[in-house]
Amino acid sequence: MIKAYAAFKEGGEIQPFEYEPGLLSTHDVEIAIEHCGICHSDLSMLHNEWGITQYPFVPGHEIIGTIAAKGAHVQNFQLGQRVGLGWHAGYCMICHSCMSGDHNLCAQAESTIVSRHGGFADRVRANAASIIALPDSINAQTAGPLFCGGITVFNPLLQFNIQPTARVAVIGIGGLGHIALQFLKAWGCQVTAFTSSDDKKKEALALGAHKVLNTRNPAELGAAKNQFDLILSTVNVKLDWNAYIATLRPKGRLHFLGVTLESLDINVFPLISNQCSVSGSPVGSPASLKTMLNFVEQHDIEPIVEIFRFDQINEALARLASGKAKYRIVLSNH
Incomplete structure (x- = not known):
């Protein structure tokens, strides 16, 4: 029996919940959860903002733990090994995207918290292909957010072959943005932070921004014309x-990582005249996750987190919803 925390209705309070997971599939592993980050996607799913939530709903997809059990065909992990699990809990492994290494684009990919129970629990199960070994040098308590928020901002650097000489700006210095600034600085880019809060200027500079622009000041935004590659x-x-x-700049790109539910109101002529692009991307593939962890190791990058106990889950969710968290929240079983 797996002991978890679940919501039983849209936007409902998280309560203790138990479920029987059944037999362990031959290609799956069971993870004894040590820590689990809370992502804004957990809040969106809790409130069924995307119209796909099923109740009882167990959130949690930024999971760090150890292998407690493994299926008969799992050869690449050992019992007790520390691992991480993010947004995806499995892939079809036969489609063109999977065979091309773009598992995160698999149309049949299984989400850790969609139509299955996630990591707000003592244990969770997932296909071994979606599990990534956590290097010993990375802090297990703070690593969870790397498996969703971290890979979300790292993936575009790989996908678009961003050069270390690129000029890159980040809109929003929060759960995603504070990791993006650290990655971009270590990548070698000239980094600018867009923020509507003067209070965050010093923080953005400390995280890696070379420059901070206040988006509430039209003059500052206007003066940045023709500045950024990404x-x-x-x-x-x-x-x-x-x-x-x-x-x-010409051939520049506006890339969406945050889920803006309202339609984009964009003039096409500037895109054509400067050959600019508008795009978006989800989390990365298992190979990209491993590359990101290697990068984190080399550059000693760490998400900034606030720690709550699992039995403080509703307090932690309220903290995230308030927008005051600095910058990610992690639930801990220790």
């Missing part, structure tokens, strides 16, 4: 996207 948007609110597109 802009990463980590926010989930509607902004004046045309104003940001105006800050792109």
Whole structure:
């Protein structure tokens, strides 16, 4: 029996919940959970903002733990080995995307918290292909957010072959943005932070930004025209996207990582005249996750987190919803 925490209705309070997982599949592993990050996607799913949540709903997809059991065909992990699990808990392994190494684009990929129970629990199960070994030098208590928030901001650097000489800006200095600034600085880029809060200027500079622009000041945004090769948007609110597109250099890219539910209001002419792009991406493949962890090791990068006990889950969710968390929240079984 797996002991978990679940919501039983849309936006409901998280309560203790137990379920019988059944027999362990031959290609699956069971993880004894030590820590689990809370992502804004957990909140969105809790409130069924995407219309796909099934109740009882057990959130949690930034999981760090040890292998407690493994299926008969799992050869690449050992019992007791510390591992991480992110947004995806399995892939079809036969489609073109999987065979091309783009497992994160698999149309049949299984999400850790969609139609299955996630990591707000003492144990969780997933296909071994989606599990990544955690290097010993990486802090297990803070590593969980790397498996969703971290890979979300790291993936575009690989996908678009971002050069270390690139000028990159980040919109939003929060759960995603604070990791993006650290990655980009270590990548070698000239880094600018867009923020609507003067209070975050000093923090953004400490995290790796070379420059901070206040988006509430139209003059500052206007003065940034033709500056950036890439802009990463980590926010989930509607902004004046045309104003940001105006800050792109020729062949620049506005790339969405935060889920903005409102339609984009974008003028096409600036895209054509400067050959600019608008795009988005999900989390990365298992290979990209491993590359990110190697990068984190080499550059001593660590998410900044607040720690709560699992039995403080509702308090932790309220903290995340308030927007005051610095910068990710992790639940700990220790």
